[in-house]
Amino acid sequence: MGQRARTMTLLAGFLVLGLVPVVAALANQPFYLDLFRRIMIFAIAAVSLDLILGFGGMVSFGHAAYLGIGAYAVAIPAFYGIHSGAVQWGLAVVLSGLIALAIGAVSLRTSGVSFIMITLAFAQMLYYLGISIDAWGADDGMRLARRSDFGGVLDLTNAYVFYYVVFALLVVLLGLGRRLIDARFGLVIRSAKSNEPRMRAIGFSTFRYKLTAFAIAGGVCGLAGALLANQTEYLTPSYMHWTRSGDIMVMVILGGMGTLYGPVLGAVVFLLLEDILSAWTVHWQVVLGPLLVLIVLYARQGLYGLLPGATSRNG
């Protein structure tokens, strides 16, 4: 019964996301297209963070760094006249994955509060690097002359096409995530979160698996960054600011750590709240704060855990 209810809930959720452009077109409100595309982009970032945070127990407080790297990987080639989407997005994934590999290789030698601080420090280093490079806009950032170019195949300047590209990427990534967390690799990082000394005692060198997960999460978040640069048609180092890392982390916690779809829900609720409440007050987080406290205290699996049919994935 739980299984079925969950499947229906998920299908309904995806249906809503898939139908947003239709509603937006009928209501003649293109703004919704923009809002929900932004939501899905952050959902991808949040899902990637949850892979290491929720499933792997690695509390990375610098995840926005990869968002920024992905955005730079689009904007800098564009600045020099390279608009190919394949090049830009490929670069975004590979570069942020490799930088995550390097950051993880150092950070994962620590744990607990040290790990949180060191990942934060790396992200802030990249942020300050970003605001210090005048050629690429420094702290003002720079406009993206045009969106990533996929030849005649996909035209991202068409808001609907761009929307469904992001939608498809989100669905595909969730599908891959589903496979990964139940495969041998997924069980290793989830068990390392549960009991690392035991993992080592039964013969797992956990470091290499955690590092790989860290790099995968970085690469996926880099893709989200490439999408974000196209979304805003703008590059700013503030994509890497630590408050942005905090936002992504809040989305994960709000939606449900260690659940696959929870972070998507978290991104939806977080950004909708921001959109609706910030029309009334710039201090919209006054509402978010108490909500987050309630979730942390009473809903172990976040908002996702409150949905019909949602159960622990570990059982």
Added chain:
Amino acid sequence: MAEPLLSVRGLSKRFGGLVATDLVDLEVGEGETLAVIGPNGAGKTTLIGQLSGDIAPDAGTIRFRGEDITTLPTPARSQRGLARSFQITSIFKEFTALDNVALAVQAHAGHSFRFWTPARTEPVLRAPALEVLEQVGLGARAAVVAGTLAHGEQRQLEIAMALASRPRLLLLDEPVAGMGIDESQRMVRLLRTLRRQHTIVLVEHDMDVVFALADRISVMVYGRVIASGAPETIRANPEVRRAYLGEEVTP
């Protein structure tokens, strides 16, 4: 004579001013069960930790199957056939009993950089895991979430996870710790079935358990091995009786 399976020479470890193990020498032959006994704080668990690789010794060498493993990290020792159980139950609480053991099988079934096939559907992991669960008497409890198992069952699961790697040497740290009489007897019966096929180093407080299982006994006091020998010899050794046995066992 061939080199023993495990040989320890001059193993020493101090924590600040506290000497946990002091020039410990041990030898364990293939198929033998060695019990290490001693009062609380004698350094027994520190010894197990050094053998398993969780604690780095200050001095001394550990040779296992003819290889110096003194500086090898824990996972590498496990891959060479050294398995341990923990004094304080250490399992994956959120996962089922079968998941727990299947993970130990997985650790010794090649690398785990596999991202596609659901591991819980892999017969090469599940079948051997179930076999080991049945061997320790938990076959019927395979699908139960490990954290909800009774204490005694969790201890059995510990043993199952150690066995799942098909180890050459089992390091058992107080396998009957915290158990009732019934549970404890069941554990002793289980461990008796493992003797001979497995080489075992057993740290234990319960003298009945020790005398039921051990081929040889080493007695540790304040980090030193003060006596080693057959159970009868140890029982009769006056120094051992004074230092330890007298407190717990009446003649």
